[in-house]
Amino acid sequence: MVDVRKGRPGPRRTLDEQTILRAALALLAERGADGVTVRGIAARVGVAPNAIYTYFPDKAAVLRGLVEQLLGRVNHDRFTDPSLPWRDRIQALALDLRAELLTHPGAVHLLLGTPVRGPNAQAVGQTLLAILADAGLDPDNAANAAHLLNVHILGSVAIQVADIDHTQPPTRAIPDVQIQRFLWGLNRLLDGLTAHAHTSEGP
Amino acid sequence: MVDVRKGRPGPRRTLDEQTILRAALALLAERGADGVTVRGIAARVGVAPNAIYTYFPDKAAVLRGLVEQLLGRVNHDRFTDPSLPWRDRIQALALDLRAELLTHPGAVHLLLGTPVRGPNAQAVGQTLLAILADAGLDPDNAANAAHLLNVHILGSVAIQVADIDHTQPPTRAIPDVQIQRFLWGLNRLLDGLTAHAHTSEGP
DNA sequence: ACCTGAACACCGTTCAAGT
DNA sequence: ACCTGAACACCGTTCAAGT
Numbered sequence: 001m002v003d004v005r006k007g008r009p010g011p012r013r014t015l016d017e018q019t020i021l022r023a024a025l026a027l028l029a030e031r032g033a034d035g036v037t038v039r040g041i042a043a044r045v046g047v048a049p050n051a052i053y054t055y056f057p058d059k060a061a062v063l064r065g066l067v068e069q070l071l072g073r074v075n076h077d078r079f080t081d082p083s084l085p086w087r088d089r090i091q092a093l094a095l096d097l098r099a100e101l102l103t104h105p106g107a108v109h110l111l112l113g114t115p116v117r118g119p120n121a122q123a124v125g126q127t128l129l130a131i132l133a134d135a136g137l138d139p140d141n142a143a144n145a146a147h148l149l150n151v152h153i154l155g156s157v158a159i160q161v162a163d164i165d166h167t168q169p170p171t172r173a174i175p176d177v178q179i180q181r182f183l184w185g186l187n188r189l190l191d192g193l194t195a196h197a198h199t200s201e202g203p
Numbered sequence: 204m205v206d207v208r209k210g211r212p213g214p215r216r217t218l219d220e221q222t223i224l225r226a227a228l229a230l231l232a233e234r235g236a237d238g239v240t241v242r243g244i245a246a247r248v249g250v251a252p253n254a255i256y257t258y259f260p261d262k263a264a265v266l267r268g269l270v271e272q273l274l275g276r277v278n279h280d281r282f283t284d285p286s287l288p289w290r291d292r293i294q295a296l297a298l299d300l301r302a303e304l305l306t307h308p309g310a311v312h313l314l315l316g317t318p319v320r321g322p323n324a325q326a327v328g329q330t331l332l333a334i335l336a337d338a339g340l341d342p343d344n345a346a347n348a349a350h351l352l353n354v355h356i357l358g359s360v361a362i363q364v365a366d367i368d369h370t371q372p373p374t375r376a377i378p379d380v381q382i383q384r385f386l387w388g389l390n391r392l393l394d395g396l397t398a399h400a401h402t403s404e405g406p
Numbered sequence: 407a408c409c410t411g412a413a414c415a416c417c418g419t420t421c422a423a424g425t
Numbered sequence: 426a427c428c429t430g431a432a433c434a435c436c437g438t439t440c441a442a443g444t
């Protein structure tokens with residue numbers, strides 16, 4: 001693909017950030033959060049362990065990139081249509097995020113262990129804020145509500161994952177009770193937001 | 204202090220579970236979650252690393268004990284008095300738990316990384332259920348609500364801790380904004396529970 | 407600039423042995 | 426039963442060196 005002049009070795013440019021992050025994501029899926037290892041990633045892409053440090057300053061940076069990659073897989077643009085009821089849109093977005101996090105066991109621990117400030121994270125946050133504005137919340141309340149929803153989604157998944165684990169990654173059995181509890185809580189929460197939005201604005 | 208007969212070494216019984224857990228708690232306070240190490244605990248109590256395995260089967264068991272120890276420090280009995288408004292009691296309990304978790308940075312990651320099923324954890328859960336029953340929730344709804352509150356408390360603290368870190372453990376600066384957001388969310392949530400309790404029981 | 411080999415300072419855990 | 430010394434199979438990260 002790229003030009004290979006005559007000498008073989010030297011700066012071979014076999015890697016890039018995306019390749020590393022893909023390997024990390026695969027490792028996360030296969031071996032869980034503890035399986036995401038600098039040495040493991042390096043081995044998977046066929047390189048010496050310290051070669052990773054050419055692309056990332058340290059492991060924490062790799063994990064931040066991994067989380068970003070994960071959030072990029074959530075298509076939040078689907079929920080911007082203001083003609084749909086805002087409750088439905090938030091519920092759908094919450095379910096999507098939850099599902100994406102549950103697909104990669106241990107991803108939540110990364111989410112909760114690393115400050116999430118990348119572009120994809122902000123994009124999801126903006127979508128959420130827009131929906132909440134449609135719901136009639138002023139900016140301050142919308143910010144609080146977005147944080148509250150974040151807490152509920154991440155907290156729910158984290159606790160669910162903590163209670164399972166011990167088993168192999170291919171735990172695909174979908175616990176129906178868990179999703180019911182998640183939705184029950186989400187709806188109580190949205191009830192509370194509705195009530196607050198009504199008291200905030202006049203009759 | 205203890206009797207030293209003639210031969211010095213042998214089964215010296217210098218340790219017990221409590222001593223180990225106290226050392227682990229100190230380590231958690233001083234060095235954060237990653238600082239809680241089998242070797243570190245052993246060094247702190249003056250013993251070879253593998254001596255710990257006489258009292259705990261593995262590190263995970265030590266962490267479970269540590270979390271239990273932590274939950275034991277929350278005096279939830281104070282909030283059983285049914286003459287006080289249930290909202291106030293839940294709020295006080297939530298603030299207590301939150302404060303206890305924030306006192307030991309990294310404790311939340313242990314809470315979220317390990318299934319919590321010990322007696323102290325169950326006791327806190329029972330107190331919460333009792334208050335929710337006083338609020339007029341039937342057992343099913345009370346169980347869901349207790350879980351929801353759990354999620355909010357643990358999730359809030361986890362996100363807050365994740366956004367700080369990087370600094371030394373003695374970060375005692377109390378962020379006022381964080382507690383306001385925590386209470387705002389908690390109150391939205393309680394609003395939602397109130398609304399649901401009213402629709403559940405007749406007029 | 408990009409990669410490797412070797413090393414450093416750590417981990418959790420196990421095993422054989424001593425008392 | 427309780428503890429130690431030594432070892433195993435790992436970590437993340439750094440450093441000097443090669444191209």
